[in-house]
Amino acid sequence: MQLIVLGLNHKTAPVEIRERFNFSQDRTVRVLRRLRNNDNLNEAVLLSTCNRTELYMVLEDPAAGLHFIRTLLRHLAGEQYKPDYFYNLTGINCVRHLFKVASSLDSLIIGEGQILSQIKNAYHLSRSCGMTDTLFNTLFNRAIAVGKRVRTETKIAYSSVSVSSAAVDLAIDVVGDLTKSNILVLGAGRMSELTARHLIDKGAKTIFVSNRNLSHAQELAEKFNGTAIPYNEFMHQAITSDIIITSTGAPHYVITEQGVRDIIPKRSGKPLILVDIAVPRDVDPLVGDIEGVTLYNIDDLEGVVDMNKNFRSSEAKVAEAIIDEEITALKERLRYLTMRPVMVQLHEKMNFLRQKVLKRAFAKLPNLTDKERRIIDIMTQRLEHKFLREPMTAMNSAAGTADEERYRDMICELFLLNDSGEDYIGDENKFDYWD
CATH class of the missing domain: 3.30.460.30 (Glutamyl-tRNA reductase, N-terminal domain)
Known part of the structure; x- marks a missing residue:
């Protein structure tokens, strides 16, 4: 194993x-x-x-x-x-x-x-x-x-930088100043929220948020005084956006090559920056081949995060x-886990026998008070611990050594534990995980 x-x-x-x-x-x-x-x-x-x-x-x-x-x-x-x-x-x-x-x-x-x-x-x-x-x-x-x-x-x-902060820094490297940039964030999950927070911290004034669930987009937008956009309208908003940062959980492209080509003539020659930090990707990589469009994905962030490398x-x-x-x-x-199942089985067997003897004794002493019963119960527990101390110590010492198997078999045989403890040991008697 x-x-x-x-x-x-x-x-x-x-x-x-x-x-x-x-x-x-x-x-x-x-x-x-x-x-x-x-x-x-x-x-x-x-x-x-x-x-x-x-x-x-x-x-x-x-x-x-x-x-x-x-x-x-x-x-x-x-x-x-x-x-x-x-x-x-x-x-x-x-x-x-x-x-x-x-x-x-x-x-x-x-x-x-x-x-x-x-x-x-x-x-x-x-x-x-x-x-x-x-x-x-x-x-x-x-x-x-x-x-x-x-x-x-x-x-x-x-x-510490993060994927979301690195994405924002990447956008800043291109546009230089976020204060006048029109920014669209696709997605309303944890990553999108972190991204929006970094955008605001770096000077962004106008943030639009779109998500398949409009209420989630509204909730995120409200945190940053932004505006929620219905999901079926986000490409219309993209016409006036300078930067689009995407982080949805969609299993397919949410921004297609044809979708971007359709809006380019309406942008009056204004460049468009897309930063796709989703995996699976949100943006069709062919979008990066369109003139006037700059597309980055998560693998492009590596250069941004080297600032604190040393x-x-x-x-x-x-x-x-x-x-x-x-x-x-x-x-x-x-x-110690190698011996633990046998130790557990031994302890459970001794405790079972102790409880059995106690039950018979209490049946013969019906006039005992609750306090007296507790005293006898505690006394038998202490006796059990004292009886088990030596074999438990020996098993702990043998665990992980060449004597382990011999001690385990010996304990199982002496105390009549079932099948050499295999029902309790299961797979744990083969701890060769470190090989």
């Missing part, structure tokens, strides 16, 4: 490839349900953001499991699937990668804060689908804690040291 991540990100694949592997929540649930039927896969978390899609797995047979997943990817992507776009990390390298992702060290914009909430959402969604167990519950909660610790103990997020690099070294420390602590914690 092995811990594996298979994924692609902004470093390995361009946006036109990443968007084919972008998973909405509904699509993620469908994929997880399909994975749940695979007996070779014990746990799984699917993380999908604008800059990465990663599937974390615990596989019984890594070779067979990866073959199944790659076949699934080919089905999802068709001819666009190319193995070179994907990375495959196992064991400790997988854990390190997850911790770096949670700490935003692997992000397009180092220090950005959205990735941590995206990991939380991905983990909780997988857990609600029944796709996580002891290992991933431990691993992902630890990753979230690591991400928080890095942001608290380093200055990696100090003066500062962030020094902070990243501090973050890497934190990650090393957390990996050591995690390995120590997982070491």
Whole structure:
């Protein structure tokens, strides 16, 4: 059994490839349900953001499991699937990668804060689908804690830029001044709200917001003294817009080549700037070939975010040291999980016997007061703990060592635990995740 991540990100694949592997929540649930039927896969978390899609797995047979997943990817992507776009990390390298992702060290914009909430959402969604167990519950909660610790103990997020702020800076690089620019924001989600906030902070006076749900557009527009535009009229508004920033959740292009060509003659030669930060993309890339139109997508933001690169690099070294420390602590914690199922079974059996004896004793002593019953109950609990202390200590010491299997078998045999503990141990007796 092995811990594996298979994924692609902004470093390995361009946006036109990443968007084919972008998973909405509904699509993620469908994929997880399909994975749940695979007996070779014990746990799984699917993380999908604008800059990465990663599937974390615990596989019984890594070779067979990866073959199944790659076949699934080919089905999802068709001819666009190319193995070179994907990375495959196992064991400790997988854990390190997850911790770096949670700490935003692997992000397009180092220090950005959205990735941590995206990991939380991905983990909780997988857990609600029944796709996580002891290992991933431990691993992902630890990753979230690591991400928080890095942001608290380093200055990696100090003066942090984000995808939305970088998009605004990109527009400023072109127009120079936002105070006289007519700006249209497509989408009313979290990214659009952040974008609108950055636009106002950088001097924008006139913001129009359009969204498929008009009430959501109105709600966002009101926050910034903007104007909501009905979705079926946004291309009419585009005629007078200087800048259009798009961040919708649409699975298809919302701005087409023909749509832009139709409005160009009505713009009196005024240039149009489009910044598409959506994945999948909102704007047909052919729009960029139209004279008078400048189109940027999320991959064009990389140059904008280099301004704090040296500062962030020094902070990243501090973050890497934190990650090393957390990996050591995690390995120590997982070491004890190998023995935990047998320890739980032993404790449950002893507690069952204690309760059984107590029940018989209380039946023979009907005149005991509630206080006296509590005293006897506490006394037997303490006796149970004292009886179990030595075997529990021995199992803890043996966990992760060459003596582990011998101690486990010996405890199961001495205390008559079922099937050498396998009913309780399940897959946890094969903790070779670090290989």
